[in-house]
Amino acid sequence: MNIIIKTKNIRLTESLEKYINDKIGKLARFMHSENTEVFVEVKKETIHHKKGDMFSAQLVLSMDGKKLVVKAHGEDLLKVIIKSKDEMEIEIKKHKTRNIEESRRKIRKSLDRKTITFFEYLYIYLCI
Numbered sequence: 001m002n003i004i005i006k007t008k009n010i011r012l013t014e015s016l017e018k019y020i021n022d023k024i025g026k027l028a029r030f031m032h033s034e035n036t037e038v039f040v041e042v043k044k045e046t047i048h049h050k051k052g053d054m055f056s057a058q059l060v061l062s063m064d065g066k067k068l069v070v071k072a073h074g075e076d077l078l079k080v081i082i083k084s085k086d087e088m089e090i091e092i093k094k095h096k097t098r099n100i101e102e103s104r105r106k107i108r109k110s111l112d113r114k115t116i117t118f119f120e121y122l123y124i125y126l127c128i
Contacts, residue, residue, distance in 0.1 A: 008044070033064075036062060055077040
């Protein structure tokens with residue numbers, strides 16, 4: 001998995017880069033291919049009507065020809081990175097279950113047209 005980090009209004013220190021690579025690198029366990037890319041954009045927003053600093057993180061994951069995008073906002077930079085990672089995990093799981101269910105639906109449609117036994121159907125269903 002290739003992680004590309006971009007910052008805006010923040011200096012990218014070694015510790016921040018290591019933290020982002022550690023946290024976002026954990027998404028690799030949900031991927032089945034090595035050639036996925038994650039674009040991480042971390043920025044400090046300038047909102048004049050609020051006190052304190054506001055941070056934003058955006059993750060763009062290119063996987064299977066699809067792009068999954070997640071955004072998170074907050075006052076603590078490290079918590080924003082964790083929040084965006086957690087939301088990306090949810091999006092990846094949704095994407096995977098959607099693909100699995102779609103393939104199962106296609107097989108069910110083709111099997112409904114044929115006459116097969118219950119055990120053949122069960123075997124095909126469990127193999128997917």
